[in-house]
Amino acid sequence: MEPSELLSSFDQYDPAHVQVMHEVLAHARRECPVFHTTAEPGYWVVSRYADAKRILFDTAAFSNRNGVTVHGVGEPRPLPAAADPPLHKQYRDILRPYFTQQAIRAHEPELRKLAQQLMEPWLSTGEVEFVKDYAAKLAYAALFAVFLRSSGAEDIDLFVAGADRIVQESTQDAYAQLMGLVRQLLARRRSSGVEINDMIGAVELGSVDGRPLTEDEKVGMIFSAVAAGFETNYATMALIMHQVVRHPELETRIQGPDWASGHLAEFLRFVSPVTGLIRTVTRDTEIGGVALRAGDTVLVHYASVDRDEAQFPQADTLDFARPNSGQHMAFSFGVHRCLGAPFAEFLIGIGLEELTRRATGFRLRDPELDVPYTTGVVCRPEALPLTFELR
Ligand code: HEM
Structure with missing residues (x-):
């Protein structure tokens, strides 16, 4: 056709x-x-x-009142994504301190360690399914470590499945499922009685228009960080790596501590994951x-x-x-420009830098393989089975 x-x-x-x-x-x-x-x-x-x-x-x-995906969002609404000015700014301001460059960079040692640990099981084998066994695990573990500290790693698999449905189907049922997980996470945090000065703590104490946030608003705000921050991040790493295996001369572009400040913007323009x-x-x-x-x-x-x-x-x-x-415009423009952009750029930078410090010569395990892509809001390689050499 x-x-x-x-x-x-x-x-x-x-x-x-x-x-x-x-x-x-x-x-x-x-x-x-x-x-x-x-x-x-x-x-x-x-x-x-x-x-x-x-x-x-x-x-x-x-x-943005009907949300940002074509099938609508239902209640609770993802926030600040599904709010308009002037209320939008009040929601966003509650989250903002946790998303600044400075706040993100404070997690650098922890994030590097995570990347190194995730490589251990497969590094010496010279093979990896890059999407599932590195990019996705790193994106999820980092998001939990930085923003959802109190919630426990046992949730990760459930959240992965829930967040994948949001970007691949965007149905109201998919929204409801992930909102339910966020509700459980909040309930568990409350019952633990632990007070932590983090993003969830700020949402718990947050107010707009001079009144405390409702329960639905709290759920919608934590949901946004989770739904917007999982798949986008690992999809971007996967999309960049797919370019690298197709054009091996690009590997030098993702090496060294400064690769992201020099080259990530052009990669983001080209692959524009959302x-x-x-x-x-x-x-x-x-x-x-x-x-x-x-x-x-x-x-x-x-x-x-x-x-x-x-x-x-x-x-x-x-x-x-x-x-x-x-x-x-991979992060959009205007008041809704991605709140997680500094985190995304930092994590993608570290993730590929750590990998290329230890490994080189990335190729598809089967060079004839036609790499299928997911559909929906985020399109990315479903899987990238790679081979490589140790440095
Ligand atoms: C490379 C990775 C990422 C890409 C390409 C991306 C892309 C986007 C885009 C296009 C929007 C704009 C939505 C609109 O036009 O209405 C957005 C908003 C948003 N993103 Fe990201 N994102 C990424 C990573 C993240 C991460 C890691 C987080 C959180 C940890 C995050 C949190 C958010 C939030 C909360 C919003 C809503 C902002 C608002 O409506 O004011 N994003 N993102």
């Missing part, structure tokens, strides 16, 4: 569409930059950088020459806007000398 024929039914959750996503969206950017799809529940897709930027900075006309998130139109308006009505849904397609030639010439090429890689 030609890319143009897929537009009218283009579906973030359909594996056949995801496989040709970049061709379809390149066609859209050229011919019909804002297009309508009949994929459930019916929405507009915004493919160009300039249009996306306008939407993300206009929170009055483009609201494919697209929605906004709800609050009043009749126009974008890219298309009339939108109050109540319409628009999907801002980050993976598309990060390949927009008008913003990034030769956008389909990884170019580490590109002067504006840092303007990528």
Whole structure:
């Protein structure tokens, strides 16, 4: 099927569409930059950088009130993701102190140790399934260590399964399942009677509009950190590693203590792991020459806007000398720009630096293997069985 024929039914959750996503969206950017799809529940897709930027900075006309994934969120609502200004800032300010560069860097020794420990079981074998046995374990263990300290490692498998469903299905049932786990985590923390000065503690004591947070608001805020911070992080490591095994000369780009400050922005632009998130139109308006009505849904397609030639010439090429890689939208823009970005950049930096300090020459175990990708909000290699040599 030609890319143009897929537009009218283009579906973030359909594996056949995801496989040709970049061709379809390149066609859209050229011919019909804002297009309508009949994929459930019916929405507009915004493919160009300039249009996306306008939407993300206009929170009055483009609201987060219905959440950021196409099937809606139900109650409790993920916060601050599903809130609009001015309340949005009050929620975000409660979490913010735990997400600063300084707060994150204080965990460096612990995070490096985690990475080193996770490598021990397989390092000497020269083989690893990189996604499951390194990237995912590191992302989960780090998130629990930094933000959910009191909750206990026994939860990790349950949380992994719950968070995977959010990004791969985004159904209300998936939201309800993970919200339930967060409720249990809070209950256990309370019954332990331990007072810890961490993100959960801040949420417990938090207030907005001069009143304490409700139980649903607390659950929604902890949920956001969990749901937004698991798969995004390990998907990014997996997407970068997939580029490295396809183009071995890229390995030097993920080596050494400074690799992330030099090269991660361009990798993020190129792989843009969160494919697209929605906004709800609050009043009749126009974008890219298309009339939108109050109540319409628009999907801002980050993976598309990060390949927009008008913003990034030769956008389909990884170019580490590109002067504006840092303007990528992998973390979105505006008031909802990813709160976890400093943590993500730090962990991905450490994770690949520690690995490439001990190992080199990464290849797919079966060079003929066609690597399947997941679908949904985050598209990543399902698995990467690799071989490598010890340094
Ligand atoms: C490379 C990894 C990551 C990527 C690509 C990513 C991407 C994004 C994007 C695109 C948004 C914007 C949502 C919107 O447009 O409405 C976002 C928001 C958010 N992210 Fe991340 N994220 C990553 C890692 C993390 C991590 C590790 C955490 C937490 C530990 C996190 C927590 C959040 C939160 C709480 C929000 C909501 C912010 C708000 O609405 O004000 N993210 N992220």
